[in-house]
Amino acid sequence: MNQPAPAAPALSPAQSTNSPVPRFVLAAITCPRCEGSGRLPQFRHVEAGRCFRCQGAGQLSVGRVA
Numbered sequence: 001m002n003q004p005a006p007a008a009p010a011l012s013p014a015q016s017t018n019s020p021v022p023r024f025v026l027a028a029i030t031c032p033r034c035e036g037s038g039r040l041p042q043f044r045h046v047e048a049g050r051c052f053r054c055q056g057a058g059q060l061s062v063g064r065v066a
C-alpha cells in the first residue's frame with residue numbers, strides 16, 4: 001500500500017506568490033426555492049415543510065472568489 005504519489009498537477013504553491021490568500025466574498029441571497037420564507041407549503045408533509053435548499057433559513061450564503 002505504498003504507492004508513489006501521482007504526478008502533481010501544474011499547480012504549485014510557488015506560483016501563487018502575488019495573492020497567497022484568495023479573497024472570498026460571502027453574500028446572502030434570498031433562497032430561490034422558498035423565496036425567503038424558509039417554508040415550502042407543498043412539502044409540509046416532509047419535515048413540516050422546511051425548505052431543504054436553505055434549511056429553513058430563507059437565505060443562502062454564497063461564496064465566490066473576488
Ligand SMILES: [Zn+2]
Nearest residue numbers: 031034051054
Ligand atoms: Zn429556502
